[in-house]
Amino acid sequence: MPTELDPLERHPKAVGPGEQMRMHNSTCFGCGEQSPAGLRLKMFAGDDFFVTATMEVESRFEGGPGVIHGGILSTAFDDVMGMAPLLIGPSAVTVHLEVDYRRPIPIGSTLQFRADIMGRQRRKVYTEAIAHIGDPDDPVATAHAIFVTIRAREHFAAHVENSQLSDDDKRRLRAP
Numbered sequence: 001m002p003t004e005l006d007p008l009e010r011h012p013k014a015v016g017p018g019e020q021m022r023m024h025n026s027t028c029f030g031c032g033e034q035s036p037a038g039l040r041l042k043m044f045a046g047d048d049f050f051v052t053a054t055m056e057v058e059s060r061f062e063g064g065p066g067v068i069h070g071g072i073l074s075t076a077f078d079d080v081m082g083m084a085p086l087l088i089g090p091s092a093v094t095v096h097l098e099v100d101y102r103r104p105i106p107i108g109s110t111l112q113f114r115a116d117i118m119g120r121q122r123r124k125v126y127t128e129a130i131a132h133i134g135d136p137d138d139p140v141a142t143a144h145a146i147f148v149t150i151r152a153r154e155h156f157a158a159h160v161e162n163s164q165l166s167d168d169d170k171r172r173l174r175a176p
């Protein structure tokens with residue numbers, strides 16, 4: 001992370017601490033309620049610059065026998081950390097993601113996440129996150145990521161047509 005950072009300020013329209021955060025996209029594989037096979041992450045805004053989330057580790061997420069698939073866990077980290085920039089401003093997309101897997105995560109457990117914004121420099125937002133199953137001081141995995149803020153309408157304009165969103169929702173997104 002660079003040493004020269006811009007000041008962080010909570011966005012005036014960000015939801016309040018403790019409130020559930022709106023899905024950034026209802027068909028998102030991570031948090032979307034309309035995603036047919038998604039992770040169904042529930043995200044909550046924390047104080048200042050962090051987000052928390054919970055996820056049930058369902059048997060369909062199995063990798064090794066009886067434990068979560070590493071790619072599923074990294075998807076969850078990506079989505080939880082990706083919500084954090086919304087606390088300070090515009091949408092941002094992942095440009096870099098790294099995960100450290102520390103302990104096996106059993107099918108049937110409830111994973112809890114916390115993602116913190118570490119700093120911002122121009123459009124880059126640096127985040128770190130932990131996942132635990134009860135004791136935040138003994139995380140089962142940790143992660144770091146860099147997000148870059150975007151103008152969402154422009155960024156997704158050429159791709160909205162491929163979305164699973166309904167035609168009505170797509171029209172709404174394209175409306176000026």
Ligand SMILES: CCCCC/C=C\C/C=C\C/C=C\C/C=C\CCCC(=O)SCCNC(=O)CCNC(=O)[C@H](O)C(C)(C)COP(=O)(O)OP(=O)(O)OC[C@H]1O[C@@H](n2cnc3c(N)ncnc32)[C@H](O)[C@@H]1OP(=O)(O)O
Pocket residue numbers: 024025078079080082083091092093094095096121122123124146148150152153154156157160173174
């Ligand atoms: C039409 C209606 C749309 C409505 C929108 C609806 C919903 C909005 C939704 C979304 C998002 C909100 C929340 C998301 C939450 C979770 C989702 C999970 C996140 C993801 O799953 S998301 C998918 C995977 N993600 C991508 O699909 C990104 C592909 N990518 C690109 O699209 C470009 O890459 C882009 C646009 C990001 C940048 O491109 P660009 O040309 O605008 O800018 P540029 O390249 O100059 O980079 C600017 C500064 O980032 C530095 N930088 C770049 N890459 C770096 C790297 N790898 N490491 C370190 N630094 C890096 C540069 O060094 C420079 O830094 P500096 O300021 O210091 O010069």
